[in-house]
Amino acid sequence: MADTDLLRDDAKLRAAFKAGERQALSEVYRVYYSVAHNVAGRGFGNFRGFWNPADREDAVQAIFAAAFEPKARDSYNGLDPYTAFLRGIGQNVVRRMLERDARFKRTDGQPELEFRPPDDTEQDLIDAETHTVVRRFRESVSEPTESAILDRYFVEGEAEEKLAEGMGLTRYRVRKVIALLDRRMRRFLKQHGLE
Amino acid sequence: MSSANPTRACEGARHVDRYLDPTVRWTAAADAAMRGHLRTCDRCRGDYGRRVTLHRAMLGADLEMPSGFERGRMETALLDAAAPAPAPWWRFAVLPALAGAAVAVALWVTNAVPLPTPDPADYVGTRGGPSDEVTVGIGLSGVVAGREYEVVEGALYLDDALRITTSREVDEPDHAFIMGFQNGVTPIFYWPDPDNGELASMVVPRERSAALRAAGESIQFDLAGSHVAGRLVVVALFTPEPLSVAAVQEALGGFQMGEADRPELAAERLQATGAVVRSLSIDILPGSRRDASP
Numbered sequence: 257m258a259d260t261d262l263l264r265d266d267a268k269l270r271a272a273f274k275a276g277e278r279q280a281l282s283e284v285y286r287v288y289y290s291v292a293h294n295v296a297g298r299g300f301g302n303f304r305g306f307w308n309p310a311d312r313e314d315a316v317q318a319i320f321a322a323a324f325e326p327k328a329r330d331s332y333n334g335l336d337p338y339t340a341f342l343r344g345i346g347q348n349v350v351r352r353m354l355e356r357d358a359r360f361k362r363t364d365g366q367p368e369l370e371f372r373p374p375d376d377t378e379q380d381l382i383d384a385e386t387h388t389v390v391r392r393f394r395e396s397v398s399e400p401t402e403s404a405i406l407d408r409y410f411v412e413g414e415a416e417e418k419l420a421e422g423m424g425l426t427r428y429r430v431r432k433v434i435a436l437l438d439r440r441m442r443r444f445l446k447q448h449g450l451e
Numbered sequence: 452m453s454s455a456n457p458t459r460a461c462e463g464a465r466h467v468d469r470y471l472d473p474t475v476r477w478t479a480a481a482d483a484a485m486r487g488h489l490r491t492c493d494r495c496r497g498d499y500g501r502r503v504t505l506h507r508a509m510l511g512a513d514l515e516m517p518s519g520f521e522r523g524r525m526e527t528a529l530l531d532a533a534a535p536a537p538a539p540w541w542r543f544a545v546l547p548a549l550a551g552a553a554v555a556v557a558l559w560v561t562n563a564v565p566l567p568t569p570d571p572a573d574y575v576g577t578r579g580g581p582s583d584e585v586t587v588g589i590g591l592s593g594v595v596a597g598r599e600y601e602v603v604e605g606a607l608y609l610d611d612a613l614r615i616t617t618s619r620e621v622d623e624p625d626h627a628f629i630m631g632f633q634n635g636v637t638p639i640f641y642w643p644d645p646d647n648g649e650l651a652s653m654v655v656p657r658e659r660s661a662a663l664r665a666a667g668e669s670i671q672f673d674l675a676g677s678h679v680a681g682r683l684v685v686v687a688l689f690t691p692e693p694l695s696v697a698a699v700q701e702a703l704g705g706f707q708m709g710e711a712d713r714p715e716l717a718a719e720r721l722q723a724t725g726a727v728v729r730s731l732s733i734d735i736l737p738g739s740r741r742d743a744s745p
Contacts, residue, residue: 320529410510
């Protein structure tokens with residue numbers, strides 16, 4: 257596999273990114289999201305990652321917020337892969353989170369780099385059963401337009417404008433379907449006693 | 452029991468509701484408020500995890516990874532903070548109308564009776580202009596020994612407590628951010644309360660003269676300890692979306708209460724947030740209303 261790195265290899269994007277242009281930041285966020293997510297979710301060194309989605313996603317946001325600071329954007333040299341650069345920022349951000357938050361403090365005086373949930377097999381089984389039930393919602397959406405919008409908007413995160421353009425629908429129509437799907441999801445959860 | 456930092460109802464569920472609702476616009480302030488709250492609330496952190504995982508399961512997506520919809524929310528919040536999009540047109544329409552006015556002031560003094568129609572005599576300043584209809588407002592009253600009293604001649608007493616009411620006659624703006632300013636005193640956050648993990652403005656009811664409430668009970672703020680005798684300017688910022696503490700602090704900039712001769716200047720600075728601004732000015736007198744009353 258070729259050693260490619262978007263921000264390193266695309267000088268125009270890099271210049272726009274360094275200038276803080278919104279479109280460039282958006283592209284960098286989308287392309288490198290998984291890098292920040294892996295640092296927060298899988299960890300590094302002795303840190304095995306945040307198990308809780310709230311902490312994990314808080315860390316992802318903090319990593320990108322730090323990476324989008326003017327000083328951090330300026331300091332990327334454009335020669336090394338941005339993946340490695342972002343990973344470095346991510347590790348520093350996570351270390352600071354672990355140091356700052358008393359929830360992550362260990363009592364043995366060692367740096368807190370391991371924060372894992374207690375084993376709870378029973379709860380895991382209940383969760384697995386619940387998720388099996390909930391996954392049936394996806395199968396209940398069979399109308400082609402609704403199914404496509406469910407996939408493209410909710411799963412893949414495509415923007416409304418692009419969706420409307422790509423599907424030959426008005427934006428109003430797309431919004432109506434999104435709202436309809438949202439109502440159906442909430443109703444489904446309620447019917448199964450999950451909301 | 453009155454308190455300057457009363458315990459508040461948990462806001463987390465409402466944040467997560469909005470986060471997962473595609474019909475609600477998501478902003479940097481909303482994201483900061485939700486994540487700030489989650490950092491401090493074990494119960495809401497667990498609830499967030501359960502709800503986003505259910506959301507992902509319903510979509511047939513990876514349970515460990517935010518769905519595309521969630522990533523869109525996260526991205527919007529991040530970009531709004533890092534590279535804000537141009538301000539919406541309505542700010543350009545509304546702000547000039549506000550800029551010429553000194554401070555929008557609606558002194559709706561409340562008591563245990565329904566809020567009266569604003570009387571021009573109650574206004575201690577000027578409104579923002581003809582386009583700034585009085586559809587939102589605030590009121591102040593004093594509380595001593597559990598009894599509420601009217602702000603007579605624009606004064607409260609330092610040994611008493613302050614009760615703040617809001618009035619809202621429209622669907623939006625529905626979020627309020629309420630602060631107090633006095634010479635020589637650090638700006639006072641009434642609503643939200645950052646010390647309590649609240650990092651953005653919160654919805655107030657669409658009612659007239661509704662007291663700020665937490666956990667079903669009206670809040671009152673002890674004046675002693677957090678206030679001093681002298682002029683107090685209470686400023687309320689009404690917005691359709693949550694307004695973050697950071698955005699308010701940025702608007703205040705280097706405003707130093709200790710150096711300022713006029714706390715009213717704070718309200719002017721806060722117009723930079725683009726909010727509908729309501730402020731009122733009262734005097735805090737030493738002692739208690741109990742001692743002053745016949």
